[in-house]
Amino acid sequence: MFETFNKQDDEAEEGSLLSLYDNLLIHDLNTILQNIRTSSELSDRYIDNPKLNYKLKELIETIKQQATRGFRLLSNINKLSQLESSQLDIYEIDVCDLLRKAIDYVKTPLQNNLTIKIDTPFNEYFINANELLQDVFENILVNAVIHNGNSLIEISINASEIVQGKKRYLQLAISDNGVGIEDARKKIIFDGKKLKVNNGKGLGIGLFLVKKLLGLYKGKIRVEDRVKGDYSQGSNFILLFPKSKRRKT
Template sequence: MGESSGKADNLKKLIELNDELENYFSNTIIPQLFVDADMILRKFTPAAMTHFKLSDSDVGRHINDVSNNIRFPTIIENIHEVIDSKEALEKEIQTTDKLWYQMNILPYIIKKESRTNGVIITFIDINDRIQNLRSYEKLNRNYEVVIHALYHDIKGPISNIESLVSILEEKDSDEAETIEVLQMIKLSISKLRETVDDLVDIGEKGTDFTKAPERVNFENVIEDAVLSLKDKITETNARITSEISVSEINFSRKNVRSIIYNLLSNAIKYKAPDRRPEILIKTEQLANAILLTVSDNGLGIEADKKEAVFHRYTRLRDEVEGSGIGLFIVKNMVEDMGGEIQVDSVVGQGSTFKVYFKG
């Protein structure tokens, strides 16, 4: 009689415990799954049903049959790991609805038998934290790029001004020539100020410098770049031509200018020693992008270095002046706006850089 009474009490406690577990799973707002030691999904909370698109028919199914909803390919291995080790596991995962969660897999241990009878998997929403972290990483990357761009893009105008000042210092310069040079210096300083203002306004506005797209005229930007590089163009006798089929683009003006300036500067810098630099700048409309190409007849790039040219501080020729950050800047600016940059090149014949501004 006593033994029967004891069994009845234990059964009652089990029923009460099960009811409590059912009540907990029904009312918690946290996505949770209960998977037994045979990898069978036994219970899940309403929040888990919503987030992982589960239904009542999923109860009793092998977790492998519903793991695609959770978008975490190693979840089976992780469950086995927790069951075997009896130690909790924590990982960050992304679900099929593109949201990020911290996944905690906790062992469900039957104390009397000292064995793990399954796991309880809890998902904590960390999407805002992940998105904020990515925003900060992008902001830091853009600050780094803008600092490089500030240093790199103002070197040309400063060098141009220095050359003009040297002309003024020549004693045999006549008055007309002096006035003309002074006007050129004034224009160069104006363009330099414009470049600096554009690049540093990120600090004043606290916004991403690659944002704020506007209607940008390619001819005007090319003219600015040519003026900034005037001394290098004169020194090398470079001939620059353009074929502009698409005149305008909706993009960040400062970035378009920096992209064209860097590509044009490189085309002059890496000229072939035995011929005059010939540089062609083109724009054309593609099905889903505006294509800007800058082609030259310079030294060219070896096949195994075509990717490396876009890395920071990469210099293809030790004898060529430069810091090796120009194409790194260009790549970051293009990709941050969803575009792409490619290069085709033949050693000894020249290179063509293709910038795809996605529409």
């Protein structure tokens, strides 16, 4: 089932958003800082031992990744605040261009163990959105990388045009070979009212930002198992974007 969005949902969430941001920000930043501190302390043990230089390099990479995660967390909080406090402009924009930029952003630090395959008949496809659409793609792709324990991270993106009623939509299916999402969590990962810290694990705000932006773009999203019936084989996010009526091709 696709996630849908309406004004009542937004109004119901407004009262608890500040508390939500505070809780998630505090939890996730604590986790990031703890990981950085642990890696730094371990680095002190290896720095004077040439035989353990490979471990030192791994720890430095961990620190870099956690710093990147921290910057993204703050960026997401900032963009959610923008969505709540101002009316963002919507205009005709090329999805394919922003998708390519998002892929370049994600692949840069993880080039050696990440493959992203794209199957699309389009060189360009215009919808009514804005530059924050790139954040939709980046958040889904970054999650696919972070929540993946495989030595080779595989992401596939398939694009097609479908018709629902009398409307044409761009459909993007973004699948990965990560840890997957249990059925119970599938029901709440886009729900701002149910985002919370649970048993030491935050659900994060990336997908909440995705939901809010898709609502702004009049889009739809759902998540399913990459392999039907086995969530542990990875996830498949299906996104629908209404085609711009001004474009005939």
